[in-house]
Amino acid sequence: MPGSMSxxxxxxxxxxxxxxxxxxxxxxxxxxxxxxxxxxHAASIAVLGHGxxxxxxxxxxxxxxxxxxxxxxxxxxxxxxxxxxxxxxxRVARCWDLSAVHRLLVGGWTSTPDRxxxxxxxxxxxxxxxxxxxxxxxxxxxxxxxxxxxxDGYLHPDWSGGSWASRTSRVARWAELALDVQxxxxxxxxxxxxxxxxxxxxxxxxxxxxxxxxxxAELMCAELAHDGxxxxxxxxxxxxxxxxxxRPRDAAEEVIRLEELDATVLGQxxxxxxxxxxxxxxxxxxxxxxxxxxxxxxxxRLEALRDAHPIxxxxxxxxxxxxxxxxxxxxxxxxxxxxDGRLRGEWHGSDGxxxxxxxxxxxxxxxxxxxPAVLAEPGHRFVRADLGQIEPRVLAAVSADRQLIRAARExxxxxxxxxxxxxxxxxxxxxxxxxxxxxxxxxxxxALRGLEREYPVAMGYLRRADEAAQGGHDLRTYGGxxxxxxxxxxxTMSAGDVRSRAAARGRYGRNAMVQGAxxxxxxxxxxxxxxxxxxxxxxxxxxLHDELIAHVADEHAExxxxxxTECLAETxxxxxxxxxxxxxxxxxxxxxxxxxxxx
DNA sequence: TGCGGCTATTG
DNA sequence: CACAATAGCCGCAG
Numbered sequence: 346m347p348g349s350m351s352x353x354x355x356x357x358x359x360x361x362x363x364x365x366x367x368x369x370x371x372x373x374x375x376x377x378x379x380x381x382x383x384x385x386h387a388a389s390i391a392v393l394g395h396g397x398x399x400x401x402x403x404x405x406x407x408x409x410x411x412x413x414x415x416x417x418x419x420x421x422x423x424x425x426x427x428x429x430x431x432x433x434x435x436r437v438a439r440c441w442d443l444s445a446v447h448r449l450l451v452g453g454w455t456s457t458p459d460r461x462x463x464x465x466x467x468x469x470x471x472x473x474x475x476x477x478x479x480x481x482x483x484x485x486x487x488x489x490x491x492x493x494x495x496x497d498g499y500l501h502p503d504w505s506g507g508s509w510a511s512r513t514s515r516v517a518r519w520a521e522l523a524l525d526v527q528x529x530x531x532x533x534x535x536x537x538x539x540x541x542x543x544x545x546x547x548x549x550x551x552x553x554x555x556x557x558x559x560x561x562a563e564l565m566c567a568e569l570a571h572d573g574x575x576x577x578x579x580x581x582x583x584x585x586x587x588x589x590x591x592r593p594r595d596a597a598e599e600v601i602r603l604e605e606l607d608a609t610v611l612g613q614x615x616x617x618x619x620x621x622x623x624x625x626x627x628x629x630x631x632x633x634x635x636x637x638x639x640x641x642x643x644x645x646r647l648e649a650l651r652d653a654h655p656i657x658x659x660x661x662x663x664x665x666x667x668x669x670x671x672x673x674x675x676x677x678x679x680x681x682x683x684x685d686g687r688l689r690g691e692w693h694g695s696d697g698x699x700x701x702x703x704x705x706x707x708x709x710x711x712x713x714x715x716x717p718a719v720l721a722e723p724g725h726r727f728v729r730a731d732l733g734q735i736e737p738r739v740l741a742a743v744s745a746d747r748q749l750i751r752a753a754r755e756x757x758x759x760x761x762x763x764x765x766x767x768x769x770x771x772x773x774x775x776x777x778x779x780x781x782x783x784x785x786x787x788x789x790x791x792a793l794r795g796l797e798r799e800y801p802v803a804m805g806y807l808r809r810a811d812e813a814a815q816g817g818h819d820l821r822t823y824g825g826x827x828x829x830x831x832x833x834x835x836x837t838m839s840a841g842d843v844r845s846r847a848a849a850r851g852r853y854g855r856n857a858m859v860q861g862a863x864x865x866x867x868x869x870x871x872x873x874x875x876x877x878x879x880x881x882x883x884x885x886x887x888x889l890h891d892e893l894i895a896h897v898a899d900e901h902a903e904x905x906x907x908x909x910t911e912c913l914a915e916t917x918x919x920x921x922x923x924x925x926x927x928x929x930x931x932x933x934x935x936x937x938x939x940x941x942x943x944x
Numbered sequence: 945t946g947c948g949g950c951t952a953t954t955g
Numbered sequence: 956c957a958c959a960a961t962a963g964c965c966g967c968a969g
C-alpha cells in the first residue's frame with residue numbers, strides 16, 4: 346500500500362496525496378499532533394487537520410504505518426477511528442483520544458462528541474440539542490449543513506449523531522474541530538495541575554502522561570476487541586460437558602438434560618417432592634424441609650453447612666453446573682468464540698467508578714475452570730504477569746506516606762506492616778484492605794489503631810477522600826480522574842437511611858482514589874510495553890485490572906517477559922512521587938502455553 | 945418489556 | 956460478603 350503514495354500521473358488524487366505526504370512530514374518533524382477523521386461511507390476519506398491536509402483513504406495505510414516510526418500523535422474523537430483503521434489492517438503507535446481525556450478530566454460515563462464539545466465551550470450539558478424529527482412546516486433550516494457549530498455554540502446533532510461525513514469538506518472540518526478540542530484539553534490539564542492534591546505532588550507532566558496512557562488504553566481496547574483472546578473451542582466444550590453433559594441436539598433433549606441435572610439434587614428427597622432450584626425462596630424451603638434454616642442461600646453460607654445434610658453437597662454442585670450451563674456454556678462459546686478461535690468481547694478503557702478497563706463476553710469473570718481452553722496458538726506463547734499488592738503500593742505512592750513506601754520495598758509489604766503493628770500478617774492484610782475499602786467492622790481495633798499510628802499519612806489520605814465524598818464533593822485521583830459525587834445518579838446504592846447512604850458514598854470515594862490510581866498505573870505500564878514491544882510483535886490479548894497477558898511468537902517470548910519487567914521498573918520510576926525513593930512495584934511474570942498454567 | 949432482587953464469577 | 960465489574964434467571968409491575 347505505501348507504493349500507492351508515489352504513483353504519479355495526472356490522477357489529481359495521487360497528486361494531492363503526494364503533496365499531503367510532504368506536509369505531513371513537516372508536522373511529524375515538528376512533533377505536532379495531527380487529527381484524523383474517517384468518513385462513514387465505507388471509510389471513503391481520511392482527513393488530517395492543520396491546514397486541511399487531506400489524504401485519500403487508499404493511501405492512508407502508507408501514511409499511517411510510516412507514522413508509526415516517528416509519530417505523529419493522532420488526535421481523534423474516539424477509538425471508533427482506531428477500530429476503523431484496524432479494519433483496514435492499520436495499527437498506529439500513539440494517539441490522543443478526546444473521549445478518553447474528556448472522561449478523565451470531567452468524570453462520568455458519557456463522552457460523546459456533543460458533550461465533549463459542549464464542555465469546551467462551558468455550555469450546559471442539559472441543553473445539548475437532540476436530533477429533531479423532520480418538521481414539514483420548518484423545512485427551510487437556515488443552518489449551513491457544512492457547519493457543525495450552531496449559533497448557540499452547541500455541536501449540531503446531525504454531526505454528533507454521525508450523518509455528517511458524507512462529504513469530504515465535512516470530514517476535514519470534523520478533524521479541525523478535533524484539534525480545537527485537543528488544544529482545550531491541554532489547557533484543562535494545566536488547570537487540574539493547579540488544583541491541590543493531598544498527597545504526592547500532581548504535576549502537569551504526570552497529568553499529561555495520564556492523558557496519553559488513557560488514550561493508549563483506548564487504543565488497546567480497540568486492538569483487544571479486534572484481536573480477541575485465543576480460545577480452543579473443543580477444549581472449552583469438553584470443560585462445559587464435564588459440568589452439564591454433552592451438547593443437547595434439540596429442545597427435547599435439553600429438557601431431559603435439565604431434569605437429569607435437577608434430579609441430582611431432588612433425588613436426595615422423598616420421591617415426588619419437587620422444588621424449583623432456580624428460585625432462591627424455593628431452595629430456602631427445600632433446606633427448611635431437611636432442617637436447615639438460612640437467611641439466604643448463597644454458596645459461602647451453604648459451604649459451612651456441607652455436613653449438616655447430604656443434600657447440601659449436590660446442591661452446591663448443581664449451582665456450579667447451572668452457572669456454567671446458563672452463563673459459560675455452549676451458548677456462550679457459540680456467541681463469543683469466532684471461527685478463528687478467538688474469544689471476542691467489547692472493551693472500555695475507563696468505565697465504572699474509578700476508570701478501570703471493563704470487558705464483556707465474560708472476559709473479566711470467566712470461571713477459573715475454563716482457563717485450560719485459553720491456549721496459545723501454534724508457534725506462540727503467552728507472556729503473563731500480574732502486579733503484586735498493587736493497591737497498597739499505589740496507596741503508598743499517591744499518599745506519599747514515607748513509612749508505607751518503605752514497607753513497599755519488600756516483596757510482601759504486609760510483612761513489615763504486620764511487624765510495625767505487632768499483629769499477624771493476616772490481620773495486617775485485612776486491616777490494610779479494610780482501610781482502602783472503608784470497612785469498619787470485623788477489623789481488630791488494635792490493628793486499626795496501629796495503622797493510624799504507624800501510617801498516618803496514608804490513613805489521612807483515605808479519610809480525607811471519605812469525608813469529601815460523604816459531603817458530596819467530587820474527587821480527583823492522582824492521575825487527575827474526576828470522581829463525580831455530586832450527580833444524583835453518580836452512585837447507585839441500595840435503599841437505606843441517610844447515614845448508611847453517606848457511609849456508602851464515603852467508602853465509594855475512599856476506594857475510588859486507590860482503585861482509580863491503580864488502574865492508571867496499570868494502563869501506564871501496559872502502554873509502555875505496547876510501545877516498546879512493537880518489534881517483538883507483542884499482541885495483548887487480555888487486560889485484567891492487575892494482570893496482563895500478551896500473545897507472542899515463541900522466539901520472542903523470553904524477550905517479552907524481560908520487557909514486562911523492565912517496563913514495570915520504568916513505570917514505577919516515573920509514575921509516583923518524584924522527590925525521594927520511588928515506590929517499589931512487583932510483578933509475577935511467566936511464559937506459558939495455557940492460561941491455566943499460570944502460577 | 946423493564947427493573948429490582950438474588951446469585952455467581954472475576955480482580 | 957467491605958470496593959469494583961458483567962451477567963444470568965426470577966417475580967412483579969406496567
